[in-house]
Each structure stands twice: as structure tokens, then as C-alpha cells.
Amino acid sequence: MLDPNMQTQLKRYLANLREPIELVASLDDSEKSAQTRELLTEIAALHDMVSASFDGTHARKPSFIIRRASDAQRWVRFAGLPMGHEFTSLVLALLWAGGHPPKIDADLIEQVRALEGDFEFEMFFSLSCHNCPDVVQALTLMALENPRITATLIEGGTFQDEVEERGVLAVPATFLNGESFYNGKMELAEILSKLDSGADDKAAEKLNAKDPFEVLIIGGGPAGAAAGVYTARKGFRTGIAAERFGGQLQDTLGIENLPGTSYTEGPKLSDDLKKQVADNAIDMMDLARATQIKPASKAGGMHEVVMANGAVLKSRAIILATGARWRNLGVPGEAEYRNKGVAYCPHCDGPLFKGKRIAVIGGGNSGVEAAIDLAGIVGHVTLIEFDTKLRADEVLQRKLRSMPNVAIITNGQTTEILGDGSRVNGLVLKDRASNEERTIELEGVFVQIGLVPNTEWLRETDLELSKFGEIVVDDHGATNLPGIYAAGDCTTVKDKQIVVAMGSGATAGLGAFDYLIRNEPVEEVAQAA
Known part of the structure; x- marks a missing residue:
């Protein structure tokens, strides 16, 4: 063995x-x-x-x-x-x-x-x-x-x-x-x-006892880790509060487009980033979810971040790097049959559908890669794309079309996921050209239709968000609020890629550095006066 x-x-x-x-x-x-x-x-x-x-x-x-x-x-x-x-x-x-x-x-x-x-x-x-x-x-x-x-x-x-x-x-x-x-x-x-029952109180007590940071990063994906490394190396007391360190990396397997790295996997890259964070003496607060931000009243003042357990963290500069999550279809049956045939991770859940009929919703790179992986496990794959053509890279499309147990449907809209009360047994598909609907019998549906930024908790603040909920940033990663920066998939940065997130994290870190050296702490100014 x-x-x-x-x-x-x-x-x-x-x-x-x-x-x-x-x-x-x-x-x-x-x-x-x-x-x-x-x-x-x-x-x-x-x-x-x-x-x-x-x-x-x-x-x-x-x-x-x-x-x-x-x-x-x-x-x-x-x-x-x-x-x-x-x-x-x-x-x-x-x-x-x-x-x-x-x-x-x-x-x-x-x-x-x-x-x-x-x-x-x-x-x-x-x-x-x-x-x-x-x-x-x-x-x-x-x-x-x-x-x-x-x-x-x-x-x-x-x-x-x-x-x-x-x-x-x-x-x-x-x-x-x-x-x-x-x-x-x-x-x-x-x-x-x-x-x-006392675990949250204990965690809150530990967070409340922390001294104020000079830079506090909310989010521990590639953007957050990169930002932290940059600010820590500038000599600033840096903390990272992450609901789940690694973010989407934890759900990503093969990574072949990271310059300098021919191949790696998300969990390994996440572990490497976590080690680098530790090597730079960054205060890593994992499983810490932020629920509210209270911006400082003036430049150089202390921002406050309220955590889900009631703790409050303070920092002179904040970098928001909360990432994004898989987008839901938003159709009847999806929520009811989540984990009962509706899935979002083909690598994790694919083996449970061995020999069965499944559908993959989404014709971008993620959807086509999922369909290719699943075709080697399941009995049959139906790939459904809303647009009139697939949007994945041509090399992926060629691979998918070469597989004998795959059917590709374009210009199709999934309108409902069906089940028997305990598990999925089909979906309703509408032809967007003719408006005709038909039922496809299957046992699983894998949803791969893009990302939603994790910014709902920021909607009640004065932070500027795009119509898609993304944090609006400038070329330095700065938001419309002084001392608050943002990076990665939660922002208006166009391409949602690991290397882009890392770069934007570095940019935001350097932006926060520039802000800190140009704005003295208001407490120190008051004492000097």
C-alpha cells in the first residue's frame, strides 16, 4: 500500500x-x-x-x-x-x-x-x-x-x-x-x-484584550495575506482577522497560472501564505467574522471593527479583503436541496455521484473545468450555459467536447430544481430562444456561475459600493473613506484571479503605508498640543 x-x-x-x-x-x-x-x-x-x-x-x-x-x-x-x-x-x-x-x-x-x-x-x-x-x-x-x-x-x-x-x-x-x-x-x-456555549465569550475576551493595530486587514485570502506581508515588512503592527484563512483558495484544487509556480493546489498555497504571515509576526485571528465597521472621525484616528462575537478591534488603517463566494442560481429548489444534490464543489462532492447523471450550470472556465472533472466520475454530464456560447478558454472547450458522456446546452436557463423531498431528481430548463421548457432527469446539480462579493455587512456604512456590491477603489486601493483600503475579489478590480488579488493586496498595503506616514495619530497630536 x-x-x-x-x-x-x-x-x-x-x-x-x-x-x-x-x-x-x-x-x-x-x-x-x-x-x-x-x-x-x-x-x-x-x-x-x-x-x-x-x-x-x-x-x-x-x-x-x-x-x-x-x-x-x-x-x-x-x-x-x-x-x-x-x-x-x-x-x-x-x-x-x-x-x-x-x-x-x-x-x-x-x-x-x-x-x-x-x-x-x-x-x-x-x-x-x-x-x-x-x-x-x-x-x-x-x-x-x-x-x-x-x-x-x-x-x-x-x-x-x-x-x-x-x-x-x-x-x-x-x-x-x-x-x-x-x-x-x-x-x-x-x-x-x-x-x-461559552466559546464565543472566550474568543471575544481574547480579541478585546488586543492592543490597537496600525493596520488591520479583514480577510485572509491571497489579497489579505499579501497586504499583511507588505505592511508588516514596513514595520507596522499588523493584524489579520479572517472568517476562514485562505478564503476561496481552500475550495480550489489545480492552480497552473500563478507565475513562477507551474502547479500548486489551493489548500497548499493557503498553508504557504499562512506560514509567511506567521514568519512576518502578523497577528493572525482566524475564524473571526466582522459584522460592522465604524470609521474614524478624522484622518489619523482609530477605526473600529465589530466582530460577530461582540469583540471590537481598533486600528489606524484598515484593509478590506473579504473576497467573494459562489453565486447562487436563485431558483426554486436550490436552497431546499443544497447538500441534497445541489453542490458547489465538484472536487469534494463529485465522488458521491459516481455513475449518476448530473448537470453543471455555467459555461465559464470554472463550469467547464468542473464538467471535465466530473465526466471522469459520473455517468453523464449536461453542461448548461445561459449565454449563446461557452465563455471558457478554447483549450478547455476542446477537451470538454471530446468527452463522450457530455452534452452541452447553450442559451439555456435553469428555472427550477426538482426533488422528491429528500434529494434532487431533475431540473426545469427553458430554451431562451423559443421559451419552451422541458424537464431533465438527473441526480445532481453543480452550480458554477460566478462570484458575489462578501460586502453585505458594509451596505449600511458610508463606504462606496458599486451596483454589484463591490468596494470602489482607486489605483492605490483607497476607498472613499480616509484610512480605509480594499483589495481582491471584493473590490471593483476587474479580473478575479489569484495573482490579481495578490497584486491588489500589495497595492492596498502600500497605500495604507503612505497614509500612515502622512497622518500622525490624532491622540499623539492632541498630547503635543
Whole structure:
């Protein structure tokens, strides 16, 4: 199961084990069980503190638990093979069970240990889902730190019958004590905020205790990270408050148009940016959502940003880099069947539609790339474009047209998504030339029709927004309010691309630098007078 390179790497990691660990597998006669046996045998052979046994009696087969030999009450179960994006999760589970300390905020670990009650988590993932590892790793940590928490992490492709039975049509899908808990990516702090009623108050207390910043950036995508690096390197006390560091990068796989980088993936690029932010001593406040901005009354004064948990952050200059999100179709049935056949991430959810009929809405680069990826997994793809022609790059169009299980419909408008109450079973399509409507039977709809700026929370301010809700900026990234700058996909910058966002972030950072050196803090001016 493990090639020589993987074995070498894993052996090096296992050298960090401090206590013996046990792998206990429940297997049957299937091929996946044979692969599981092979994997665990190979792992056990790499370190004398790891033992593997195959006498488990759990109903889910193949599955195996990882536990510390001295404490059988703390364990995590993997059902199916945790390879692909989840191999790192497997490695971390081995290390944490073996006493290697996790690189997690100590306050969060204490919150996990202090949770009262019994929590039985089950979480479905797919091997191609780049959002799933965060949830897998968070639940793994919780199960290994608190004996009243269990986590069973299920690879949906191996347990397809259970996926069907429980109506799992989007991953990550998390259940708690048998009931649906959350669909989508969650980090440890988010899970704790749902379980611990005092989590938000604790987070607010930490934010309120922070000294005022010279530059505060709202948003942690490519634009926000670039802006932060530029202002921090100018010597200014810089903070980044992000609802989700990385932004859309976390939902992007192949990136091949970033100069100097032939190929990378969004989550990796996000991790690289996060490391660079840390290297520049920027105060990183993740999972921090801004809800209100109170501009300073005069140049050089303190702006205030109110967070969702009630905390207030202050700064002499602010850079808004809140990014954008996928645009909804806005038709009947879309909201009702979200995560029940309506999906927005083909990489995460595509494997759940193996062999089925699906539609992709949108003929730009994102839509055509999604259709190409899905065509290799699903039974049939119908690509629907509102315009009279596809808008994707010609090279992508040629690839799509070469695929035998793809149908392309242009000048088509999706007017309704249909379902049986529990999942999607079709959509209504109108021919924009003839106005005739017809129903297409299918099991999934992937929406890829562009972006909406994350600026709703700014509409009640004096900040100038375009008719599309974008923040209006000049060539220096400045808004109409002194000391407030903006960058990236949330602005009127024309092209919504990673490299453009990075450039606009740098521009806004330099603009904020120029503002700060030309405007003394009003508090200092008052004292001098």
C-alpha cells in the first residue's frame, strides 16, 4: 500500500512516538479489507511502538481504531482507507495517539478536555475532498483528548450503501449522536463553538484584550495575506482577522497560472501564505467574522471593527479583503436541496455521484473545468450555459467536447430544481430562444456561475459600493473613506484571479503605508498640543 518514499517519510514521523499505540482492525473477505490489513501491517513494521491486530468485531468492515496502548478509552476509528488527502490525517492520528503533542492552540485543547457530555461523532469524507481533512483532524484530536468523545471517520466510497441510506450527497458530512450535525468544512474552534456555549465569550475576551493595530486587514485570502506581508515588512503592527484563512483558495484544487509556480493546489498555497504571515509576526485571528465597521472621525484616528462575537478591534488603517463566494442560481429548489444534490464543489462532492447523471450550470472556465472533472466520475454530464456560447478558454472547450458522456446546452436557463423531498431528481430548463421548457432527469446539480462579493455587512456604512456590491477603489486601493483600503475579489478590480488579488493586496498595503506616514495619530497630536 505504501511506496518506498511514503514508508521512509512515515518511519521518520513515527520516530516522534512517545508511547505505544495499537491498531485494531475489523475485517471481512473484501478487497478493501485486504488492503486495510496490508496497510496496517506495513505501518506496524515501521516502529516497535506500533502493534496491529485483526480480531476486531465492529460492524463496519473494513475499519480500524487507533488508540494508546495504556488508555483504551481514547480512540478514533477509520472506516475505509484513509489515503489520498486523508493520509496526513492518518499520520497525525498515529502521532497524537502516541503522545506527540499537537500543534494546536493550548486554549482550544483545554476546551476539548473540559467538554461535559457524551459525543459520538460520525463523519463522511471522500478521498478527493480537500475540505475534509480539517474536519477529520479536528474530530480525531477531540476523540484522543477526551474519553467521552468518539469519532468514526467514514470513507464514503467504501460504504456507498450507508451514504445512500443516510442521504449523504455532500462532504464533509458530520453526524453527532446519530443526527446531522453540520455539512461542510469546520475547524476545531468552530466545532467547539457549537458544543461549548461559552466559546464565543472566550474568543471575544481574547480579541478585546488586543492592543490597537496600525493596520488591520479583514480577510485572509491571497489579497489579505499579501497586504499583511507588505505592511508588516514596513514595520507596522499588523493584524489579520479572517472568517476562514485562505478564503476561496481552500475550495480550489489545480492552480497552473500563478507565475513562477507551474502547479500548486489551493489548500497548499493557503498553508504557504499562512506560514509567511506567521514568519512576518502578523497577528493572525482566524475564524473571526466582522459584522460592522465604524470609521474614524478624522484622518489619523482609530477605526473600529465589530466582530460577530461582540469583540471590537481598533486600528489606524484598515484593509478590506473579504473576497467573494459562489453565486447562487436563485431558483426554486436550490436552497431546499443544497447538500441534497445541489453542490458547489465538484472536487469534494463529485465522488458521491459516481455513475449518476448530473448537470453543471455555467459555461465559464470554472463550469467547464468542473464538467471535465466530473465526466471522469459520473455517468453523464449536461453542461448548461445561459449565454449563446461557452465563455471558457478554447483549450478547455476542446477537451470538454471530446468527452463522450457530455452534452452541452447553450442559451439555456435553469428555472427550477426538482426533488422528491429528500434529494434532487431533475431540473426545469427553458430554451431562451423559443421559451419552451422541458424537464431533465438527473441526480445532481453543480452550480458554477460566478462570484458575489462578501460586502453585505458594509451596505449600511458610508463606504462606496458599486451596483454589484463591490468596494470602489482607486489605483492605490483607497476607498472613499480616509484610512480605509480594499483589495481582491471584493473590490471593483476587474479580473478575479489569484495573482490579481495578490497584486491588489500589495497595492492596498502600500497605500495604507503612505497614509500612515502622512497622518500622525490624532491622540499623539492632541498630547503635543
